Amino acid sequence: ILPQKSIEEVSEDVEKWAKQRKEEIEVLQNNEKFRKEFLMNLAHELRTPIFSVQGYVDTLLGGALEDENVNRKFLSNASKSIDRLVRLVDDLDEISKLESGKIPIIQESFVIQDLISDVYEEFSLKAKERNIELLFKKGTERPIWVHADMPKIKQVLVNLIENAIKYGNDNGTITSGCYVVDDKSIYVEISDNGPGIAEEHLPRIFERFYRADRSRARAIGGTGLGLAIVKHIVEAHGQTVNVRSKPGVGSSFGFTLDKSDAPQRFI
Ligand code: ADP
Numbered sequence: 251i252l253p254q255k256s257i258e259e260v261s262e263d264v265e266k267w268a269k270q271r272k273e274e275i276e277v278l279q280n281n282e283k284f285r286k287e288f289l290m291n292l293a294h295e296l297r298t299p300i301f302s303v304q305g306y307v308d309t310l311l312g313g314a315l316e317d318e319n320v321n322r323k324f325l326s327n328a329s330k331s332i333d334r335l336v337r338l339v340d341d342l343d344e345i346s347k348l349e350s351g352k353i354p355i356i357q358e359s360f361v362i363q364d365l366i367s368d369v370y371e372e373f374s375l376k377a378k379e380r381n382i383e384l385l386f387k388k389g390t391e392r393p394i395w396v397h398a399d400m401p402k403i404k405q406v407l408v409n410l411i412e413n414a415i416k417y418g419n420d421n422g423t424i425t426s427g428c429y430v431v432d433d434k435s436i437y438v439e440i441s442d443n444g445p446g447i448a449e450e451h452l453p454r455i456f457e458r459f460y461r462a463d464r465s466r467a468r469a470i471g472g473t474g475l476g477l478a479i480v481k482h483i484v485e486a487h488g489q490t491v492n493v494r495s496k497p498g499v500g501s502s503f504g505f506t507l508d509k510s511d512a513p514q515r516f517i
Pocket of ligand 1: 413414417418442444445446447455460461462463467471472473474475476477478501
């Protein structure tokens with residue numbers, strides 16, 4: 251038999267219980283708020299390219315099809331909007347798989363600089379078109395072995411390097427740095443000398459569909475999900491991602507990874 255509680259103890263328990271319930275309700279309300287906001291943003295993101303395709307197709311059917319001067323242009327614009335929809339659906343698919351934990355993290359050992367070089371290679375043409383240099387920070391070229399899911403970390407690097415090119419200035423520079431933090435962890439940083447991001451946007455930059463400069467980002471053609479995917483992948487590894495930026499100077503996105511020893515055959 252339990253000893254009887256005093257009135258004070260009982261009322262303390264009740265207060266504790268009420269506080270916990272209040273906190274639980276707040277969490278649920280916040281989740282609901284996020285869900286509503288997400289659906290609203292999604293509808294908006296889908297509407298823009300769909301309306302654009304509808305506009306071009308209607309104009310073509312309304313007579314522009316016969317006009318040799320405009321029909322190809324309209325079809326090519328409609329096709330660009332469809333590309334954008336496809337990218338959006340692909341990114342949404344990726345993010346929902348990551349959120350549901352459906353894709354497991356499969357870790358292996360690899361050299362992080364080699365992966366960055368692969369991604370540089372993939373973007374070399376795009377960078378060249380705008381005379382952007384893709385470099386390694388001096389002193390960080392020495393091979394560093396990491397233990398992580400290689401295809402997913404490649405996706406992180408693709409999203410960060412693609413953004414650095416997309417938002418970067420013509421004739422700019424993108425610099426990657428790889429640092430050993432301690433015997434367990436390493437830090438990777440992708441920096442650009444582009445327009446930078448104003449301080450008020452930084453805390454929300456990794457949220458789905460959040461954009462620092464809405465009209466510019468849309469014109470550039472992003473889905474608004476790239477950094478949300480980066481954050482998901484890095485956190486699924488139990489690691490952290492951060493951003494530092496100064497308007498007019500540039501931006502630096504960095505993340506940590508588990509350090510690995512070089513496999514025996516490489517020693
Ligand atoms: P988007 O598809 O719009 O590029 P992201 O999630 O990849 O979406 O990025 C979110 C926003 O962060 C961008 O719209 C842009 O405003 C800002 N941003 C991301 N990377 C950079 C960068 N390297 N330089 C300046 N702004 C950036």
